[in-house]
Amino acid sequence: MKIQQQHELFAAVLDLPLGKLGVRTAGGLITELCYLPPHFDAKAPQDAVAELAAEQLGKYCEDADxxxxxxxxxAGTEFQHKVWDAIRSIPRGSVRTYGELAKHIGSAPRAVGQACGANWFPVVIPCHRVTSSSGLGGFANSDDPNGYLLGIKRWLLAHEGSSEYAWQQTTLL
Structure with missing residues (x-):
């Protein structure tokens, strides 16, 4: 699919301090938020729901609280909602490992990781607060160790003042 066609799939493409974020909407609801590679051009919100998302995401970028x-x-299964609810309970400035979260909800780390990866609403459901026991992990793991997803996760954790992030930043840079 060409970039222009991909661009048309979004009701907005926001150029935020954390990086590019695509907003999909339908029927007065946000259907998905997507981290996008830097080559995507910004796109002004095309409807009221995308405008609301842009406004609130901008406020979050100004104030992590x-x-x-x-x-x-x-969206998602009941198990995914259980994981996402547990993720929402992680306080700003804190992180949990997949193992810690799995123990908390009575599951396995791999299942928690898969639910994190299936998160339709990153930032809003702060899956960036979940890490592997040996580093940032999660969506930050890619073939490019300095890729845009890792940059997004680093920005989000630093923005939220994660003290746990400090040791990871030095081991991963």
Missing amino acids: FVFDLPLKR
Whole structure:
């Protein structure tokens, strides 16, 4: 699919301090938020829901304590919702490992990791607060150790003042 066609899939492409974020909407709901590679051009919000998302994400980028109140389309399995609810309970400035989260909800780390990877609403459901026991892990793991996803996760954790992040930053840079 050509970049222009991909661009048309989004009701907005936001150029935020954390990086590019695509906003998909339908029926007055946000259906997905997507981290995008830097080559995507910004796209102004095309509807009121995308405008609301842009406004609230901008406020979060200014203040890590901002609380989102966005109309999110229900997506995912009951297990994924259990994991996502546990992720939402992680305080700003803190991180948990997949293993810690799995123990908390009575599951396995791999299943927690898969649920994190299936998160339709990153930032709003702060999966960046979940790491592997040996580093940032999660969506930051890619073939490019200095890729845009790793940069996004580093920005989010630093923005939120994660003290646990400090040791990881020095071991991964």
